[in-house]
Amino acid sequence: MRWLHFYLRFVVAASLLLIVAGGLVTSTGSGLAVPDWPNTYGTFMFAFPFSQMVGGIFYEHGHRLIASTVGLLTIGLAVWLARIEPRRWVRRLGWTALAAVVTQGLLGGITVLYFLPAPVSISHAGLAQIFFALVVSLTLFTSPGWRTGPGGYGARSDPVLARLALAAPAVIYGQILIGATMRHTGAGLAIPDFPLAFGHLVPPQWTTGIAIHFAHRVGAVAVTAMVLATAGHLLFHHPGRRELTRPALLLSALVLVQVGLGAWTVLSGRQVAVNTAHVAVGAAAFAASVVLALRVHRERFADAGADVRPASSDAAEPIAGSEARA
Amino acid sequence: MRHRTFWILVSLAAIAVAGACNSRSDVPPVSIVPEGGGAAANAVGATGTSTVSGSITFEGEPPAPETIRMNSDPVCVKEATNTETEYYVVGDGGGLGNVFVYVKEGLSGSYSASGETIVLDQQGCRYTPHVFGVQVGQTVQITNSDPTLHNIHATPAVNAEFNTGQPIQGMSMERTFDQVEVAPDGSPMVPFKCDVHGWMNAYVGVLDHPYFVTTGPDGAFDIGNLPAGNYVIAAWHEMLGEQTQNVTVGDGATANVSFTFTAG
Numbered sequence: 001m002r003w004l005h006f007y008l009r010f011v012v013a014a015s016l017l018l019i020v021a022g023g024l025v026t027s028t029g030s031g032l033a034v035p036d037w038p039n040t041y042g043t044f045m046f047a048f049p050f051s052q053m054v055g056g057i058f059y060e061h062g063h064r065l066i067a068s069t070v071g072l073l074t075i076g077l078a079v080w081l082a083r084i085e086p087r088r089w090v091r092r093l094g095w096t097a098l099a100a101v102v103t104q105g106l107l108g109g110i111t112v113l114y115f116l117p118a119p120v121s122i123s124h125a126g127l128a129q130i131f132f133a134l135v136v137s138l139t140l141f142t143s144p145g146w147r148t149g150p151g152g153y154g155a156r157s158d159p160v161l162a163r164l165a166l167a168a169p170a171v172i173y174g175q176i177l178i179g180a181t182m183r184h185t186g187a188g189l190a191i192p193d194f195p196l197a198f199g200h201l202v203p204p205q206w207t208t209g210i211a212i213h214f215a216h217r218v219g220a221v222a223v224t225a226m227v228l229a230t231a232g233h234l235l236f237h238h239p240g241r242r243e244l245t246r247p248a249l250l251l252s253a254l255v256l257v258q259v260g261l262g263a264w265t266v267l268s269g270r271q272v273a274v275n276t277a278h279v280a281v282g283a284a285a286f287a288a289s290v291v292l293a294l295r296v297h298r299e300r301f302a303d304a305g306a307d308v309r310p311a312s313s314d315a316a317e318p319i320a321g322s323e324a325r326a
Numbered sequence: 327m328r329h330r331t332f333w334i335l336v337s338l339a340a341i342a343v344a345g346a347c348n349s350r351s352d353v354p355p356v357s358i359v360p361e362g363g364g365a366a367a368n369a370v371g372a373t374g375t376s377t378v379s380g381s382i383t384f385e386g387e388p389p390a391p392e393t394i395r396m397n398s399d400p401v402c403v404k405e406a407t408n409t410e411t412e413y414y415v416v417g418d419g420g421g422l423g424n425v426f427v428y429v430k431e432g433l434s435g436s437y438s439a440s441g442e443t444i445v446l447d448q449q450g451c452r453y454t455p456h457v458f459g460v461q462v463g464q465t466v467q468i469t470n471s472d473p474t475l476h477n478i479h480a481t482p483a484v485n486a487e488f489n490t491g492q493p494i495q496g497m498s499m500e501r502t503f504d505q506v507e508v509a510p511d512g513s514p515m516v517p518f519k520c521d522v523h524g525w526m527n528a529y530v531g532v533l534d535h536p537y538f539v540t541t542g543p544d545g546a547f548d549i550g551n552l553p554a555g556n557y558v559i560a561a562w563h564e565m566l567g568e569q570t571q572n573v574t575v576g577d578g579a580t581a582n583v584s585f586t587f588t589a590g
Contacts, residue, residue, distance in 0.1 A: 035477045
């Protein structure tokens, strides 16, 4: 199981690299630099010469190669889980990740063959985040901390925390979808100034692009407020629960960096590296929020670590806040 | 349950593999125009002996061309003979090149497509010509003269979009357009771009008559063989937009029209 966990960490790293590569494809406008799929200029993709990976092909074909590698890694992951993982729901999650990565590949092909239709490209971007969150979750589920650590992180005893922890990934994912819509409809610079919009708090004129862009800015405010509220609640009520405060603080830091990157993206005129970093940090923030939510709601996972945890550790340890209220 | 999940995944993989047999670059180019061209089967458009001529002038100091960094493809660095942007091609006398001049209104009847093939070449990692016109149904031959690979991606608003790879030097393909598409409401004509080399772009105006021309650096133009009549003449430039003028030309006569563009 330990090796599986390390393997999953590697899959997470590869998946984040894949998201960066996908972000580079869009940021450099290289999505159609390879017009065919799954071949590359009529050549089997793995046989395409490296010397011809020039210009936009470098980004698009590179993205395909990394994606194929992640696909193969996910096949290995699903099979490995099926062979050694005793928890059925974790095994199923492995197969779900494999189905997600296969679907993701098909969406990538369809969006190329149909000249990047926005709904398909947005779905491709959205599913990428779901897949990333899945492999991060699997990494958490196979970690020693999840399997042998204390049960009962307090979701049932602290309903405010329970709701905040669930709302955060939902709001962040909504914000990611708005961002993907903005990205794939060319609305990234629909409002060219920051922090104001055409010199006003609210744009004085409206188009579809301006509405999408402004919605992303409003979403950023909502996400920041939600995340800081969650972190604040944790630090105030459960300061001793490091397994919760650490991801909450990491999430807060990522969201603040993300807001800065968003502003920089606009002010730099969508500079490629900045724009791509904005995509990657968004994915990391979503994953961090999922980890936090899972840890807060861990007690809902009936057999979480039950197969490996000593019987004596099954009893839920009350959290500091709930203990105080009791 | 586990077997069922396995077979679902196997089916998805089979679909992906089947897609490999449908590679777009393996598909021979197919004309998007029905036999006989796309011109409507109404009265034949008239020709005549009148001419509209004139010049396009750029007033003021044109923006300096920018140097294109082609180092994302070493072949382009080696092959390129021109590494400057060609947004503003201004001749010694202020003539403005790469302006597409055409009869926008005043013609009636239908004109059959010219049998002449227009060649759009990719050479030195640039498109030649940069701005040109074709008739509906007229053949455009797109050629890759470069020892590197290009994709030809046309993004029309009215006609069908296409994106085809030409990975080998000397490859050629033919395309036609089946609908008029030229500067509708001031937006660009049919843009061509190469997504491999982001600096490569070209524009084509698609018309249902043969009365159009693209200016050279001297800015001069002649549109001949027109029937006498009243016309709206349009001049379109990729950065400066479109201007129009009304003109009346008598039988066998020449009418002069001049356009002046200024930056900003």
